[in-house]
Amino acid sequence: MLQEWIASALVPHVPWTKQQMVDLLEIPPQPQMGDVAFPCFTLAKTFKKSPADIAKELAAQFDGRDGIQAEAAGPYVNFRLDRKRYEQQIMDELTVSDQRPNLGKGEKVLIDMSSPNIAKPMGIGHLRSTMIGAALYNMYKLAGYDVASINHLGDWGTQFGKQIAAYKRWGNDEAIAANPIKESLKLYVQFHEEAPHDETLEPEARDWFRKLESGDEEAYRLWKYFVDVSLKEFQRMYDRLGVSFDYTLGESFYNDKMDAVVDQLRDQHLLEESEGALVVRLDEEGMPPCLIIKTDGTTIYPTRDLATALYRHDVLKGDKLLYVVGGEQRLHFQQVFAVLRRMGADWVDQCEHVPFGLMRFEGKKMSTRRGKIVYLEEVLDEAVARALQIIEEKNSSLEHKEEVAEAVGIGAIIFGDLKNNRLNEVDFSLEEALNFDGETGPYLQYTYARTQSVLSKGRAAGEPESGTAGPDQAVNGQLGDSGWELLKLLTRFPDQLKRGIQNNEPSVMARYALDVAQAFNHFYNKERIVTEDSSLREARLKLTELTGASLARTMHLLGLKTPQRM
Incomplete structure (x- = not known):
């Protein structure tokens, strides 16, 4: 608002468009320096004068009669608005304006966010993707974009072979029914504790995953159970966080879409054999090969993410695809985007990995494999309890204090x-x-x-x-x-x-x-x-x-x- 007014006043004196000047105008670091500052560096070539001389000449053009005063300060012109003239005008404009810049103009943005793994509790580490993604969703929507959020659940992969193998070995149906998520995590942790000492565990897990991929009835029944109880648990957390999704599509949703991707890669002569696996070489991009099919013939994350990106662009009609995923996956997304580009997907330039740093809790890194996880629900409960305690101390007569404590x-x-x-x-x-x-x-x-x-x-x-x-x-x-x-x-x-x-x-x-x-x-x-x-x-x-x-x-x-x- 202020920048636009100053830019309009500068138009008669500078051979640039109003928008060019709006983009250059700055807010002075100290209030006493003025309300808006115009740097004159880029005008030096046009006027063939020093920025400081240009600033003096421009400042002389403003005598305050239009409510704008100007003063040269080195290479800057510092502008001050007459408060008596502009205070009410600014408040009037803020009152009628919803301050929604129409940046998107209806462009469709799909945001991949949260994406917890099935059969694992949501830990404090899941908070980052969930809330960064939710905030971006709200920001893009307010700015005029057509936005959709996608929860890309980790509901497929070799970890389910491990989960099923652990359940078959040590599972207690009564304990699982009483606390399905924490008991499932306990079994998963036990698998990783026992695997170094039992050489039969890893092959057993791989065999169960192969059964799952081939449609084995028992493997599918157990997988479906873990998915259902996990979704119910996740929803409780999302409700408390105020987060919802337009699409909840797990990795398994793309099972019948990956063969087409592999076929296309093969038809385009992009697949190469490497030590019994199938890869796309990315030497020209300075990256290691992107693994598509493992030596045992099963799929892997890049295959699935290629199918996912194609579905989101071709079927969901996303113009821009954002992936709010931890920074440790940077190379993975670079490889996936590079393969898409090799496949001829020129829209891949609108695919963006939105990385974020690790979340530690009191200096400790979390790991579900080792059982080192700080449960999100426990953190939320503790925060609400402490907030209620503070409210009791400061304003015990507050109405609806439990509801306020939850919000705080x-x-x-x-x-x-x-x-x-x-x-x-x-x-x-x-x-x-x-x-x-x-x-x-x-x-x-x-x-x-x-x-x-x-x-x-x-x-x-x-x-x-x-x-x-x-x-x-x-x-x-x-x-x-x-x-x-x-x-x-x-x-x-x-x-x-x-x-x-x-x-x-x-x-x-x-x-x-x-x-x-x-x-x-x-x-x-x-x-x-x-x-x-x-x-x-x-x-x-x-x-x-x-x-x-x-x-x-x-x-x-x-x-x-x-x-x-x-």
Whole structure:
């Protein structure tokens, strides 16, 4: 908004389009430097002058009569807007605008996310793909894309041979019926503990998987049981996290679609034999061969992901395919995309692996094979219990406090992940995530509740007679310095959303939400909002209302709920 106004004012003086200048304009690092800055470096060649001289000449063109003042600062022109003229105009535009940049124009984006393995409990490590994917879904949708989320369940592969073999050896039907997921994990862990000492286990597992692939009735019955109980368990977790999917299509869905992929690779003379296996060589791309068929004749992940990509593009009509999968799978996706390109799929340029760093819990890496897993449900329960304890201590008379504790506890877990750059490793700390004073979900929720409390008090104050400006009247406008900085920040939502989408980075929106919350709390502490002067009160309450709406919109993008009271 501000950048567009300044760009319009620059058009008569610079031989560029308005959009070119909007793209160049910056926000000064310090408020005292101005509201918007224009760097003159790229004009040096056009005007054949130094950037500093160009900045002085441009600044001289603005005398403030149009509400815009300019000052040269080295190679920059720093612009200041007249607050008396622009405060109300900005608030009016924010009131009528939904701040939804139509970036997508209906382009269809398919997001592969969450994708837990069947017969394994959801651990805290599953949180990253699930919530990064859910946030990206919301961000793309708000920006005008046609979005669909896909839960690509790990419901096929050699691990099921191991699971069935372990069940056949040590399974207890009564124990499994009582706690199917944890008991299944126990059997899986036992398999990996026993395998180094029992050379018959691995061949037995491979044999069960071959039976499963060939349609053996007993193998299929056991596999279906593990799938069904797992889906039921997963759904409970997704419901608590507020996450849903447009498609739940496991790896098994593509079983009848892989032969066509293998046939196409063979017809295109891309398959080569290597030590009894079939591969696509990627020497020219500087990568190792992509394994398509293993030596025992069974399929493997790349085969399935080739079929998956083709289905999503050809049948689901995805224009852009995103894979929110851990960074350790980087080479795998590079190979799959390279093979697709060899197959003639020119749309592969719209396929993107969205990697993320490892999540540790108190410094420990998790492994389902070794049973080192921190159950997501236990973490959520603990977070909610601690949130309820804090509420009891601070506001024991709060209505619906159990419901608020659920929103705060789970919001703390979600935001504790999403505030981090997705490529960074996250060492999760429950104590840190629940801090009401830090850069946390509870801090955002508390700040939102504060805006609603202020609005409630403001409405209760009534409408006394308007007099002259009171002693807290700001020199440059009705909002004060802190209110002006907050108002400018609220205009930046569309730019932040655009940047978050361009980088597939939800942390952009998380940091923006923190900036807005911190700016509002500064405004709240510096200025009287519910003042006796009705003109000041009206303007400051309007800013409070806009702040609450901005916080709610951004928090909902990230998957956080917004309790009215805390």
